[in-house]
Amino acid sequence: MEEEIFADMNTVRIRRKQVNGNRRSIASVPLSRRLAMDQATSAISKIFSGETRFYTRFNAAQNEEGEHNQVEMKNSSDTEDELGVSVGEHNPNIYSPRQRCSLKFPFVVVVCTLFIFVFGYLLGYATSRKKMVIEPTCPPEIDDRVHFEPEPTLGWIGIQKLLDQKLSVTSFENRLRDFSMKSHEAGSEGDEELATRILQEFQNLDMSPWTDEHYVRVQIPSSFKPNKVFFGAQEIGSPRGYLAYSNTGSVQGRIVYAHYSQPSDFELLLNVKINLTGAIFLVRTGKISFAQKVANAAGVGAAAVLIYPDPADIVCDDNCQLFGHVHLGSGDPYTPGFPSFNHTQFPPAKSSGLPNILAQTITPAMASLLFGKMGGPNAPQSWDETRLNKVSMLKLGAENDVVRVDVHNVLVEKKINNVFGVIKGFVDPDRYVVIGAQRDSWGPGYAKSTVGTCILMELARAITEMLKRDGFRPRRSIIFASWSAGEYGSVGATEWLEGYLTSLSMKAFTYINLDGVVGGSQFFKVAASPLLYKVIRETMKEVNSPILPADSTKSLYDQFAGSNWEESVIVPMKMDESSYPFLTFSGIPSVSFRFTSFKDAGDYPYFWTLLDNKDRLDYATGHLTANVAVTAAQVAGHMVLRLVHDYLLRLDVDKYKLILRSHVSQIVRRSTQLKQSGLVTADQFEALSTQWLTSAFGSFSRAASSLTTTIQNSDLSDVELCRIVNDRIMRVSLANCISNMKIWIRNVAFSGRLITVSLLNQLIVQFCLVQLCFLFLDQFALITWTIQGCANNLVGNVWDLDNEI
Template sequence: MEGGDSQVEMKLSPEMDEEVGTNGVGEHLKHHRESYKKKPPRTPKDICFLIAATLLIFIIGYLIGYLVHRKQDKTLPPCDQTEAPVSVLDDEDLSLTEPYAPKQLDWKDVKSMLADRLTGSQIDASLSEFSRNDHQAGSPGDEALANKVLKRFQENNMHTWTDEHNVQLQLPPASGSNTVTFRGQNLGTLQGYLAYSANGTAQGPVVYAHYGQTEDFDYLKDLTINLSGKIILVRAGKISFAEKVANAATMNASGVLIYPDPADYALSDTTHLFGHVHLGTGDPYTPGFPSFHHTQFPPIRSSGLPNIVAQTITAGMAKTIMRQMGGRKAPRIWVKDEQSGVQFKLGDDSDVASVEVNNVLVETSIHNVFGVIKGVQDEDRYVVIGAQRDAWGPGFAKSTVGTTLLVELAKAISNMVREGRFMPRRSLVFASWTAGEYGSIGATEWLEGYLTSLNMKAYSYISLDGVVTGSGSFKASASPLMSDLLSETLKEVQSVSDPQKNIYAQVAVANGQISLLEPMQMTDPAYPFLTFSGIPSISFQITGEQASGEYPYFSTLQDTRDKLNTATSGNMVQLIRAAGQVAGHMALRLVHDHLLRMSVDTYSKVITSLIIKIIDKVDELQMSGQLPSTITTDWLSSARGSYGRSARDLKRIIQDSNLEDVEQCRKINDRIMRVEANLLSPYVSPTTNPFRHILLGAGPHTLGALVDHLEAFKSSGSGDVELLKKQFALATWTIQSCSNALAGDVWDVDNEM
C-alpha cells in the first residue's frame, strides 16, 4: 500500500489463459491488467539464485537417470556373493528386465564339467563320512547323518530345509525276541524280523511253498493240499516279503516263515534277514494322508497290512525244519538246487511248528533333508534326485552309496553354477529320505503332504538307492517316458569293466534281446513317485552278471564296504562314479535342454500291447459263450487310437516349432508332463487305492486287473459282468482324458469316439 494506491500482479496459468480466451472474459482482464503498475525488474541476486536452483535440479535429475539406467544394465552377480545359488537374478532384477534366457552351453561342455568335478577321491572321502553301523530310521545315528547331509548342502550355498513326520514304525520286541519252534524244539534266537507283521502266536503243520508266488500256491491247490491254518515255509527272492505273506493270507494260512536259500544267496547259515510285510508304501496307519503332527485323519489302517504272523529265519534253521519234514516230494523244478543233505518235501500233518511274534509299534519322529539349486528361467519346474539314508545295519550298498552320490552331485553341480559356467533353466531338488527300509515311508509321506504343490512342477524323480551292487550288467526300472533319455545317457558314459565300450553294452539281455527297462515293482524306491504322484521316475543299478545272482547282502547286517568292494571286484569307487554320471547326465539334460527329453509315443506301445491282450481275451470268451456280447472293446480301442494321434500330433508340433521361443517350449513341456499325471485314475480314492496309475499301478482300476478279471472268467467259468463293464468304462475314459490333455487346448481335442 502506498497512500491510497494499490499495486497488484496477477499470474494466470496456461489453462486459465486458454479458458479466459474462449469465454469472453479475456479482454476485460487484459484491459484491467494494463491499468496496473508493472513489477520492478529482477535484481542480480535473484538471477544467481535462479541459476543455482536450475543447476541443482539438473544434477539431481541426471543422477536419478544414471542410477536407473545402471540398474537395468547391471551385470549378473557372481553366485559366491549371494547366500545361495538359488537364482542368478533376484525378484527386483526380473521386474526391470526382459525374460531372461540362460546361456546355452554345448552339451559336451556340460558333460565335461560334471566329469571334472565328480571325482573318485571325493567320492571315496564321502563314503567314509556317511558310513555308519547304526542308522535305523529315527535313531540318533540317523539324525546325525541327516545333519551331515544338511551341512554339506549349506556348504554348497544351497537353499535348504527339512521336513518332519511322526510315523508308526514297528520294532522288534523291547525285551527278548520272537520265537519259532518245530516239533517242540526251539530253533534259537531270532535277530531278524519283519516289520508290520501281525502279533500273536500261530501254530500248525508246515507246508513248503517254494517262493510263495501265486503259481506256487496254485500248484499246491492242484495237489489238493489244504493250506488253511498251515505255517507256510518259503524261500526269499523273486517277489517281496509282503507279497509272499499276502499270497499266503489269501490261502487262509496262519503264518509265514521266510529264509534265504543257499541256492539264491551266498550267505552263511546264521545270517538273519530284516524287512517289512506292508503291501504298500508310506506309514500304514495314515494311508493317503501325510503323517504331520498336526494332521487330523480318521483312525484307519492300510489294507496292505497282513492279518497273519510272519517271521524270518536263517538258512540253518530252515535246514533243521526241512530235514524232518515228511509228505510227498516237492516238484523237480522246485528242488534243482537242493541244500546239502536236505530233501525238499511238502510236509504232512505231523510237522507242527509254532510262531510267536511280539513286535512293538512305536510313534517315531523322522526328518527328510532337502537342498535346491534354483533355475534361472523356469524356477518353478524341477527335477528331484533322492537317496535313502537309513538302514537296518551298515547298509553300505543300500544307503551309504546313494547318500554319498547325492551330496557329491549336489556339490559338483553347485560348483558349476557358482563358477558361472552353467546356468540351469530349471531347478534341481536334492532329497535325503529316511524310513526307506519300512517301505519308502519318508518319501511317500512327503508326496502325500505336498501332492498339489508337486503337480505339474516336478518333471522327474531319479533314485540313487542301491545303484551299485556289481560290475557286469546294468538294469533299470522307469516310466516309459524316460526310456529314450536313459538309452542316450548310457551311450555317453564309459563302462568301467571295459573302457572301450559304454554302459549301454552292459544292459541286461533277455531271450537274446536287449531289455532296457524292467517292470517297476512296489519295492522300488521310485514306485510311489510314479504310481502315486504321476511323476516320471527312474531307478537303476549297475549289478553283477545275471548268472551270479543278485547282491545277497541287502536286508542283512552284512551289507558292508568290504562286501560291496568284493562284489565289484575292487572297482567300487569307479563304478559309483559311473553311476553318478548316469544320474547326473539325466538330471542335467532335464534342466539344460529347451525341451524335455521325454517320448510320449512310448506309452502308445504300452497301451496298445495291453489293449490287444484284452481284445484277444474278450474275443475268446465271447466265442466260447462265457462272456455276453454286450461287452465291447470298441470304445477302449478308440481311446487308444486317440492317444496315438495326440502323441503323433505333438511330435509334429515339436518338429515345426521354434525351439528358441521360451514360452513355446514351456507350453510343449507342460503338455508332455500331463501324460504321466493323467494316467492316474481319477475314479479311485488314494486312501484305498494309492497307486492309481492305470498302467503301472496296483488295484482293480488298472488294465492289468482287467486282464486278470478276464482270465478269471476263463478259468472259473463265471465272473462279475457289471464290475467288468465298470472296469472297461473307467479305463477307457482315463486313457481318453490323458489323450485330451496331451492334445493341448480344448479346441484341439480329438473327440472322434
C-alpha cells in the same frame, strides 16, 4: 553421496559418487564458474592459512533422497594429473606457503559471509545437477524376478564333459569312507546325524536347504515278549530279525515248504494235493519282496509265513538275520493317502495292503532244524537246491508236522526328517527334476543307502560347482532329496508326496532314484516309465562302461544293450523302490537303475541283512565299487542335466503311445478269444465289449499325434510357447486319480499294482469265474476312463477337446 569437481580447458566437471561406491556420474560446469570458485578458494587459503590448499572438502546437508552430498574441489594441477591435459601456467610465487596474515575481526566477518555464500552457491548447484547420470561404472543389480534368456552359455557336449570331469574315483572313495556308518535305522541317532551332515553340506553349497518332518508309525519287536517259533512242543528259536507290519498273535498249523511263495509255487503244491488252508508256509528269500510273498500266501489261505535265507541264494552263516516289512504298498500304512504331519489329525485307518496273517523271518540254522523234523513228499527237483547245514533233501511237510508261530511286534511312533536342497532354474524355476536316495538302513546298509547317498551328495557338489564356476545355467530346477524310513516301504518319500501332491502336480516332471544303484558290475538294469526310455537310451550311449580299461570308449549301450536294448535292459519297477510311489501315486515319470551281478535283475542279496557292508560290495563289484559309483553318478547326472537343459522336455510321448497300444491290443485279442470260446453268458458277452476302450485309446493316439505336429511346427526358442508345449507333455501320465479297494493310484498303465492293464489281461482269461467278473468290470471301466482322461489332459485347452480328439 560424494562429489568431486575438476576442470579441463573449457569446463569444470563435478564427479558425483555414492558413499557406498556403487554409482558415480559426471556433470560439466562452465569455466567461468570454475574460475570464480578457484578465486574463492585462493582467498580463503590466504586468509586462514596463508598457503594454497590443494584439496579442500565441504560436507553438504542430506538431500531429499536420504543421501549425503560431499563437494570436493581440486585445483588445476590436480586436474592435470587426473586427465592429462593442461589448463594454463601457474606462477609458484603467487602464493607462498610461508605467508601469514593477521586479520582483524570485521574483515573476518566479511570473509566468513563470503565463504557461506560461495558454499551455498556450490551446494545448490550440485543439488540441482544431481540427476544427470551419464556413465555409470557399475552395472545395475539384477532383479531376481527377471529370468535369463533361454539360450544357455554352455552346449550339451560341454555340459556333460564338465560333469564327468568333476566326478572322480578319489572323491567317491573319500565320500564313501565319510558316510559309512554301522547303523542308521530310521528315526535313530545315526539317522539324525546323517541328516544333519547332509543339511549342513547343502547349506555350504548355498542350495537353500530345508527339512520335512513327519511322525510315522512303525512296527518293532517287543522288548518284553520276543517272537518265537515252535515245532510241536520244541522251541526252534527266537530270531532277532523281524518283519514290520506283520499281524500279531499266536497261530499254529501244518508246515508246508512253498519255495519262493510265488503263484506258480502254489499251483504246483495244489497239483500234488497239498492242503494249503491254515498252513504255515516255510519259504526262502529272493525273487519277490517279503510283502509279495506274504500276500500270495494269504491269498491261498495260509495262517503264517516263515522266511529264511538259504546259503544257495545268499552267502551267509547259520545265524544270518533278516529284516524287512510286509506292507503291500508304500508310506505309513496307518495314514493311507494322507501325510503323517504332527499337526494333522485323521480318524483311525489303515492300509488295505497290511497282511491279516503272521509273518516272521528265521535264520538258516532254524530252517535247518525245521527241515530236519519235516516229513511228507520230497520237494520238486527244481526246488531241491539248498546249502543248509545237515539238510540233504527238502521235504514238503506232512499232515502232522505242526508248527506254532508267536509274533508280538508293537507299534511305535518315530519322528523322521527328509532333507532337501535345490538348484534353481533360470527360465522355468517352477519346473523341476527330483533326484533322491534313502539314507536309513537296518544295519550298515552300504549298498542299499550309503552308495546312493554319496552319489546324491557328489552330484549336488559337482552341479553346484558347474553353476558357480563354469557358467552352467539350467533352464529348470533340480531338487536333491534325502529320504528317511525307506526300509519300511519308502515311507519318507511317500509321506512327502502325500503332503505336497497338489504343489508337485504339473511342477515335478521326473524322479530319479539312487537307492541300491550299485550291487555288482556285470549287468545294467533299468525300471522306468516309457516316457523316459529315450533319455535312458541316449544316456547309455554317452557314459562309458565302468568295467573296461580307462582308455576304452565302449559305452554302456555297447556293453549291455545287445541286439534289443529294451529286452536286455528294461525290467519291471518294484514296489520297494522309492520311484514306485512317484510313478503310481503321483503320476510323475520315474526311473530306477542299478548295476548288478544277476542277469535276472535280482536284488543284491544282502540288502535285508546286517551283512550289507563294504567288504561284501567290493567283492560283488570286483573291488571296483568307487568306479561303478562314478559311472552310476554319470548316468543319473546326464539324465538330470539333459532334462533341465534342453528347450523341450525329453519325455517320449510316442513311445508311451506304442506301449499303451500293445496293452490295449492284448486286451482286445483276449476278450475276442474268450467270446469265441462259448464260455461266457450273454450278459458277460455284452460286458466284454471293448468298443469304449478302443475309442479311448484312439482319442489318446490323436492327441499324441497333435502334440507331435505342434512340436514340429513350433519355434521352441520362444520361451512362452516352449513352456506351453512342455506342460502338455507333462500331462501325459497325470491321468485322473482313481481309487479301488482303498488303493490310490494314478498311472494305471505302468504301475505294477492291482489296477493295471496287466491285471486286466489276466482277469480276461479267468472272466467266467463269478468272483472275478465284477473285479474285471471294475478294472475295465477304470482303465477306459483313465486313458480317455489322459487324452483330454494331453490336448491342453478344454475348447480343443472335441476338435482334436
